[in-house]
Amino acid sequence: MQSEAELVRLARQGDESAFALLVEQNQSRIYNLALRMTRNPDDAAEFTQEAFLNAWRGLSKFQGESSFSTWLYRLTSNLCIDFLRREKRRSGLSMTVSLDDEEEGRQADVxxxxxxxxxxxxxxxxxxxxxxxxxxxxxxxxxxxxxxxxxxxxxxxxxxxxxxxxxxxxxxxxxxxxxxxxxxxxxxxxxxxxxxxx
Known part of the structure; x- marks a missing residue:
């Protein structure tokens, strides 16, 4: 089994299958982090995808000073924090959705x-x-x-x-x-x- 460092090295050379393995190894942890920060499964799924996309695009900037998974945590955490700041500026509308949206309310009552x-x-x-x-x-x-x-x-x-x-x-x-x-x-x-x- 290839190490994380080896997979990162291959991915930086454009090996998509190596990056796919990195995604597979980290996906559940990254999703759980996003879910705990946003408290919304849809948002968590979106930010998980966005974090991996940003990681793929930014691999050339990854210096290896920390592990790939730690770097990925940082990317995800920053995405979620930016999102939470935007939500806060919307005067807490997201907190009232379940009160106003009947469909959302029904889903929450399962x-x-x-x-x-x-x-x-x-x-x-x-x-x-x-x-x-x-x-x-x-x-x-x-x-x-x-x-x-x-x-x-x-x-x-x-x-x-x-x-x-x-x-x-x-x-x-x-x-x-x-x-x-x-x-x-x-x-x-x-x-x-x-x-x-x-």
């Missing part, structure tokens, strides 16, 4: 057969509370928290991905966790006692 109606409702409510909490964070805090807690990246990987010192990443994550807890306590969704557990 039950999860693995849970009782009560469990499903509670699960959805908790997920929405967490999403709202994440939206309340600053961009820099939300970004590191998503990469750490949802995507499972190490501090070192996040530091490399974002071009930060590892200590900066750790302090931002600590502040982000604190801010998220504070938000959940202030909104009355968690008690301060429960929030003191790690």
């Amino acid at each position: 039950p999860d057969e693995r849970f009782s109606p009560e469990q499903s409702a509670e699960r959805r409510e908790v997920q929405e509370l967490i999403r709202a909490g994440l939206r309340s964070l600053s961009e820099e805090h939300r970004r590191v928290l998503v990469l750490r807690e949802l995507d499972g990246l190490s501090y070192a990987e996040i530091a490399q991905l974002l071009g930060l010192e590892e200590g900066t990443v750790k302090s931002r994550i600590a502040r982000a966790r604190l801010a998220l807890r504070k938000y959940l306590i202030v909104t009355g969704n968690f008690s301060s006692a429960s929030s003191s557990t790690p």
